[in-house]
Amino acid sequence: xxxRSKITSIFIGLTSLFxxxxxxxxxxxxxxxxxSEFYLRLSQRATIAAQAYLEADALxxxxxxxIRIRHLMTLPNEKEVIYxxxxxxxxxxxxxxxxxxxxxxxxxxxTKYAELKKDDYxxxxxxxxxxxxxxxxxxxxxxxxxxxxxxxxRNTLIIAFFIxxxxxxxxxxxxxxxxxxxxxxxxxxxxxxxxxxxxFRLETSNSKDELAQLAKTFNNMLDRLQISFDLQxxxxxxxxxxxxxxLTAILGQIEIALNxxxxxxxxHLILKNLDLEASRxxxxxxxxxxxxxxxxxxxxxxxxPIRIDELVLDIKKNIDASIPKNLIKLDFEELPLNxxxxxxxxxxxxxxxxxxxxxxxxxxxxxxxKVLVKIFSDNSSISLIIKDEGVGIPEKELKNIYExxxxxxxxxxxxxxxxxxxxxxxxxxxxxxxxxVLSQINKGTVVKIMLPNKNSIQNQ
Amino acid sequence: MRKILIPTDFTVESLQLIEYAxxxxxxxxxxxxxxxxxxxxxxxxxxxxxxxxxQIRKQLSEEFYKAKRLLVREHKEAIKDIxxxxxxxxxxxxxxxxxxxxxxxxxxxxxxNSLHCLSKKWFDTTNFIKKxxxxxxxxxxxxxxxxxxxxxxxxxxxxx
Numbered sequence: 233x234x235x236r237s238k239i240t241s242i243f244i245g246l247t248s249l250f251x252x253x254x255x256x257x258x259x260x261x262x263x264x265x266x267x268s269e270f271y272l273r274l275s276q277r278a279t280i281a282a283q284a285y286l287e288a289d290a291l292x293x294x295x296x297x298x299i300r301i302r303h304l305m306t307l308p309n310e311k312e313v314i315y316x317x318x319x320x321x322x323x324x325x326x327x328x329x330x331x332x333x334x335x336x337x338x339x340x341x342x343t344k345y346a347e348l349k350k351d352d353y354x355x356x357x358x359x360x361x362x363x364x365x366x367x368x369x370x371x372x373x374x375x376x377x378x379x380x381x382x383x384x385x386r387n388t389l390i391i392a393f394f395i396x397x398x399x400x401x402x403x404x405x406x407x408x409x410x411x412x413x414x415x416x417x418x419x420x421x422x423x424x425x426x427x428x429x430x431x432f433r434l435e436t437s438n439s440k441d442e443l444a445q446l447a448k449t450f451n452n453m454l455d456r457l458q459i460s461f462d463l464q465x466x467x468x469x470x471x472x473x474x475x476x477x478x479l480t481a482i483l484g485q486i487e488i489a490l491n492x493x494x495x496x497x498x499x500h501l502i503l504k505n506l507d508l509e510a511s512r513x514x515x516x517x518x519x520x521x522x523x524x525x526x527x528x529x530x531x532x533x534x535x536x537p538i539r540i541d542e543l544v545l546d547i548k549k550n551i552d553a554s555i556p557k558n559l560i561k562l563d564f565e566e567l568p569l570n571x572x573x574x575x576x577x578x579x580x581x582x583x584x585x586x587x588x589x590x591x592x593x594x595x596x597x598x599x600x601x602k603v604l605v606k607i608f609s610d611n612s613s614i615s616l617i618i619k620d621e622g623v624g625i626p627e628k629e630l631k632n633i634y635e636x637x638x639x640x641x642x643x644x645x646x647x648x649x650x651x652x653x654x655x656x657x658x659x660x661x662x663x664x665x666x667x668x669v670l671s672q673i674n675k676g677t678v679v680k681i682m683l684p685n686k687n688s689i690q691n692q
Numbered sequence: 693m694r695k696i697l698i699p700t701d702f703t704v705e706s707l708q709l710i711e712y713a714x715x716x717x718x719x720x721x722x723x724x725x726x727x728x729x730x731x732x733x734x735x736x737x738x739x740x741x742x743x744x745x746x747q748i749r750k751q752l753s754e755e756f757y758k759a760k761r762l763l764v765r766e767h768k769e770a771i772k773d774i775x776x777x778x779x780x781x782x783x784x785x786x787x788x789x790x791x792x793x794x795x796x797x798x799x800x801x802x803x804x805n806s807l808h809c810l811s812k813k814w815f816d817t818t819n820f821i822k823k824x825x826x827x828x829x830x831x832x833x834x835x836x837x838x839x840x841x842x843x844x845x846x847x848x849x850x851x852x
Contacts, residue, residue, distance in 0.1 A: 566768075608765060617766055627831075677715075
């Protein structure tokens with residue numbers, strides 16, 4: 233059964249139960265009210281009949297009856313019977329009508345008033361005391377108007393019930409369709425994603441509802457998928473392209489060297505050049521290997537708790553060795569004492585590569601000006617801010633910085649291959665983190681990294 | 693210490709402008725003034741009961757507060773204060789007067805794209821700033837295209 237039909241039927245079931253309850257209540261309340269009103273009229277008529285009986289000798293009874301029947305609103309099928317009784321001993325002086333139950337008469341003796349409904353007839357009995365002898369007036373009539381009204385009300389309610397069910401069905405179905413339309417849309421969009429258009433993302437709205445979260449979750453999954461896919465498909469392409477440059481240089485040098493006999497110094501110089509190119513190649517291959525390694529899923533690397541401050545200090549030590557002139561300043565002032573909130577779970581070697589790359593870039597592109605590293609954490613995340621005063625990234629190129637082998641147009645003079653930041657981006661994404669780069673040309677760059685800490689992972 | 697004027701539309705994205713202020717003015721304490729344009733109400737009752745603070749408070753979402761708190765933590769040493777101001781004038785003269793009151797000479801505005809207008813009552817002050825402030829720095833900010841939905845609106849209930 234489709235979710236839409238389920239929602240609609242539950243909706244209809246609940247509302248019809250509710251409606252039935254309300255309608256039954258309305259019907260019975262109105263019926264009881266009509267009946268009690270009719271009994272009131274019956275008893276009024278009974279009083280009038282008693283008056284007529286009492287004053288029978290004083291008035292001309294025929295005229296009086298005539299007026300009463302014609303003008304005083306006789307009820308349909310009205311019938312009155314008067315029994316002389318002995319109220320003290322509670323016995324009738326003439327036998328009662330046997331078709332009515334004894335308890336009815338008994339009640340009249342007890343409370344001076346009784347009501348009874350038999351078939352379509354309503355009976356009221358009233359006990360009157362008089363000096364000439366006590367008597368009971370029993371008045372019966374049918375409530376034709378009341379029956380008519382009740383029947384009309386019942387039919388109206390039944391019709392109203394069915395009409396409202398039809399409307400509720402239509403409305404419920406429309407609303408359920410509308411409510412579930414984002415899901416159908418997501419299904420359609422996800423279905424259209426193939427290996428060729430992995431860069432396609434689901435539309436996300438700004439709202440915070442579950443469906444927006446679902447779309448975001450899908451997009452995150454697609455991000456990760458695309459990253460590993462891209463790596464696989466582009467890796468060989470990019471790698472061979474980049475490897476060719478130093479190789480061409482090496483081959484060219486060897487060719488020139490072998491052209492004719494050379495002096496020892498010349499060979500020395502050529503070998504030195506070869507060494508330079510080969511070490512460049514070595515560096516490149518190492519970098520590419522690291523890039524390829526990040527393609528492993530979590531099975532591929534060991535996850536261990538890492539303290540962020542220790543990690544950053546380690547990286548700082550490494551950079552001190554490779555770039556002795558660096559001016560990296562660490563700011564740990566905001567770190568809380570709670571160890572869980574400054575511990576993250578991940579691969580130490582990969583994170584070292586990621587942070588190391590970003591820090592090296594910060595030093596490299598600012599010509600060893602001051603680089604500020606600030607770490608702080610809250611309940612669920614650790615933030616790392618790396619701020620430099622370097623050349624910055626042109627704003628048009630900001631969105632390309634995570635593409636492998638992309639290099640900004642203003643850093644042609646600075647050595648590099650353009651896979652430091654993409655690698656860092658991938659590593660951070662693998663750790664479910666976020667990275668943001670804000671930059672202004674010739675003013676500096678701020679890299680903000682946010683990683684979930686141990687607290688948040690435990691809470692999940 | 694420097695006073696920096698930054699237009700805002702009370703979205704988290706617009707807070708990026710503040711971060712650019714830190715990049716552009718390093719090693720200085722900044723007094724940041726977030727400014728939004730607001731058309732004064734046109735009934736006498738509404739004008740007499742107009743309260744700048746509560747108007748601003750109504751626009752601030754929980755995310756905005758959170759992002760602002762984070763920003764303050766990140767740049768504790770560089771921030772002197774972050775305040776909100778409403779500009780309710782209609783032309784550049786009014787804006788110049790407004791600037792005189794604030795004594796501001798620097799401003800940071802988004803390049804190319806403008807900020808959202810929350811409703812008819814609010815307007816974007818970026819153009820006023822560009823015209824009248826002495827030192828305007830335009831920065832690339834990625835603003836989301838979509839207008840954030842209002843917190844409690846009947847339309848959003850049916851607009852699934």
